[in-house]
Amino acid sequence: MKNIKLKINNKTRELAVRDSELLIEMLRDRLGLLGTKYSCLEGDCGVCTVLLDGKNVLSCLILAADADGHEVTTIEGIAQKGVLHPLQESFVKNGAIQCGFCTPGMILAAKALLDKDPSPTDGEIASGLDGNLCRCTGYIKIIDAVRQASQRLKDGK
Amino acid sequence: MGLLKDFKYHTPVTLKEALGLLKKLNCPLVLGGGTFSLNRLKKSTKYPTDVIGLKKVSALRGIKDLKGSVSIGAMTTMAEICASGIIRKNFPSLVEACSQSATTPIRNMATIGGNVASRFFWVDLPAVLISLGAKISIAGPMDKRGLEKAASVHEFLGSKPPKKFIITKIIIPKSDCLSFYFRHTKAMPVDVPSLALAFFASLNKGRLTAVVLAVNTTVSFPVILKEAAAAMEGLRPKEVSLKSVLLALNIDAQNLRLDEYRLHCLATDLESLLGTFGTGA
Numbered sequence: 001m002k003n004i005k006l007k008i009n010n011k012t013r014e015l016a017v018r019d020s021e022l023l024i025e026m027l028r029d030r031l032g033l034l035g036t037k038y039s040c041l042e043g044d045c046g047v048c049t050v051l052l053d054g055k056n057v058l059s060c061l062i063l064a065a066d067a068d069g070h071e072v073t074t075i076e077g078i079a080q081k082g083v084l085h086p087l088q089e090s091f092v093k094n095g096a097i098q099c100g101f102c103t104p105g106m107i108l109a110a111k112a113l114l115d116k117d118p119s120p121t122d123g124e125i126a127s128g129l130d131g132n133l134c135r136c137t138g139y140i141k142i143i144d145a146v147r148q149a150s151q152r153l154k155d156g157k
Numbered sequence: 158m159g160l161l162k163d164f165k166y167h168t169p170v171t172l173k174e175a176l177g178l179l180k181k182l183n184c185p186l187v188l189g190g191g192t193f194s195l196n197r198l199k200k201s202t203k204y205p206t207d208v209i210g211l212k213k214v215s216a217l218r219g220i221k222d223l224k225g226s227v228s229i230g231a232m233t234t235m236a237e238i239c240a241s242g243i244i245r246k247n248f249p250s251l252v253e254a255c256s257q258s259a260t261t262p263i264r265n266m267a268t269i270g271g272n273v274a275s276r277f278f279w280v281d282l283p284a285v286l287i288s289l290g291a292k293i294s295i296a297g298p299m300d301k302r303g304l305e306k307a308a309s310v311h312e313f314l315g316s317k318p319p320k321k322f323i324i325t326k327i328i329i330p331k332s333d334c335l336s337f338y339f340r341h342t343k344a345m346p347v348d349v350p351s352l353a354l355a356f357f358a359s360l361n362k363g364r365l366t367a368v369v370l371a372v373n374t375t376v377s378f379p380v381i382l383k384e385a386a387a388a389m390e391g392l393r394p395k396e397v398s399l400k401s402v403l404l405a406l407n408i409d410a411q412n413l414r415l416d417e418y419r420l421h422c423l424a425t426d427l428e429s430l431l432g433t434f435g436t437g438a
Contacts, residue, residue: 002166018159019166019208022195025159041160042196043263055236055265061195062266063188065166066212109261131260 004068008033009077017064024048024059026067027074035075035104046132049105050074056112058131075104078111087111090149091142098136105132110146118154122147161195162204170213172296172325179321180298182207187323189232189271192263217270217325220244226331231270231324236261238269248329250336250355254285257340257350270324273310279349284373285338286310287381288355291329297322314378332359335394337433339426351375352419354426358389365389365397374419384408385427394434402427 001016008031017026027033027050037047041060048059051073078085087107090096097103106129113120113128120128125146126139134142167185169175179185185207188194198204211217217232222243229238235255238244245252258264258272258281272282273293286293292307297319307328340353353373358365368389370382388405389397403424410420 002168018163020161020164021159022161029159041199043192046260046262049262052265056262057265058262060160061191063166063191063195063210065168066191066210068168112261128261131262 002065002068004065006067006069007071009073015064019063019065021064022060023050023062023064023067023072026064027059027072033074033076037101037104039101043131044133045102046105046109046129047102049108049132051108051112054112054115056109056131073108075108078107085111086152087114087146087149090145090152094141094145094148096137096141096145102132102134102136106134106142110149114146114150114153118150120146120150161198164205165207167207167209168213169209169211170215172214172216172323175209175211175214175323176296176298178207178209179323182209185209187211187274189274190234190266190268191271192259192267193271193275193277211323217323223328227329229269229327229329231274231326232268233270235259235264235267235269235272239264247331248289248336250285250338250357251282251289251329253338254281254340254353254355257281257338269327273313273327274324276314276318278377279373279375281338281340281350281353281373283310283314284353284371284379285336285355286327286329287314287379288357288369288371289329289336290357290369291327293324294326294328295319295322296325311379311381334359335365337430339429341422341426349375352422354423354430355379356430363393364391365394366391372415372419372423374415380413380415382406382409382413382423384412397431397434399428399431402431 002019003016005014024036027036036050036059039045039047043058043061049056050059053071087110109129109132122143125143167178186205188208188210211232218230220241220243221228227243227247235258238255239252272280287310291310293310293313294307298321335358337356340350342350350373355371358368368386370386371379373379384405385402388402
């Protein structure tokens with residue numbers, strides 16, 4: 001076992017994890033953060049996306065022990081005091097969600113993109129989300145949602 | 158038991174410590190960014206009892222602008238390479254290759270050292286590193302003095318790797334040069350390349366010299382198009398004729414047994430390349 005100390009959704013946690021435990025296993029099975037999904041487990045689909053020090057990474061390809069000393073944000077950590085993040089609201093408003101399975105990963109990838117580049121073009125949004133697959137929406141509504149959220153964030157609403 | 162079978166995970170913080178573990182342990186797996194190795198472990202029947210993670214070894218990270226070269230730590234991620242002003246200024250073809258590899262989250266995790274150490278045929282970086290004349294620095298636990306050895310990326314890929322080693326850095330010589338990278342994929346842009354061409358040439362009094370054309374064919378380690386490169390040698394970029402380069406490419410195709418599809422892709426790439434020079438296309 002390895003003792004690790006990290007920040008998860010702004011809360012400092014000290015945990016003992018198995019040496020071979022993946023970050024996704026720690027988040028879901030140990031901490032009950034079920035917004036991070038299991039799917040391909042090969043780094044192809046993006047549903048296990050989390051932010052590690054603000055960058056979107058795949059929690060199925062990171063050992064929990066490697067998150068020691070870092071800051072992890074999951075979908076549960078982006079709403080503030082019960083108020084949805086503008087990206088979450090925009091996804092709901094624009095119908096960018098159908099089955100919803102890809103949504104946490106999409107929103108976190110979009111957050112990483114907007115934190116780095118507040119005014120992306122549609123092409124930049126598409127390449128920012130290029131590791132996240134959606135089999136329902138056809139991506140158009142998702143790009144609309146990210147574009148609108150970017151506008152809202154810039155307007156400070 | 159979880160998704161991975163049990164192993165002992167070692168997290169050294171210095172290179173010396175990592176090399177000590179490499180020497181002491183029996184057949185450990187060395188883990189860089191993890192995007193190849195952890196995936197492979199999930200399906201592997203041959204399983205290590207020990208894994209050495211390099212993420213905490215700060216000496217293996219970062220990009221340094223040295224006098225005549227640029228040193229890239231082996232644990233530097235592809236995203237960090239894309240964002241580096243030093244790399245953007247000196248090696249645009251490397252930025253191009255890194256920015257087209259895989260997907261955004263993979264680029265945030267995958268490292269340049271892991272890309273080369275994987276020895277996979279289809280990855281993007283070896284062809285471009287060969288074209289840039291990059292050297293790879295390797296440290297092994299068997300070297301009593303702990304000295305690192307440098308070899309060209311071409312030599313490294315063309316020979317049997319040492320039994321136990323850690324790639325420490327990639328060193329790329331700086332020069333007044335032109336470098337480009339072209340990549341073909343079958344379905345989506347995020348696919349692995351079905352073929353990719355890396356071009357490098359120094360400019361001496363406005364003439365192309367030391368031209369290298371390295372091709373990633375995805376079925377073998379990168380090959381070098383000697384004849385097509387020779388057809389450009391000594392000319393001013395605008396003087397290079399597409400016809401003569403394509404004729405030379407046919408000789409390369411015969412020598413290297415490139416199939417018709419790859420030959421067609423290469424011809425398109427060369428046409429685009431000459432287009433960037435303002436000629437040929």
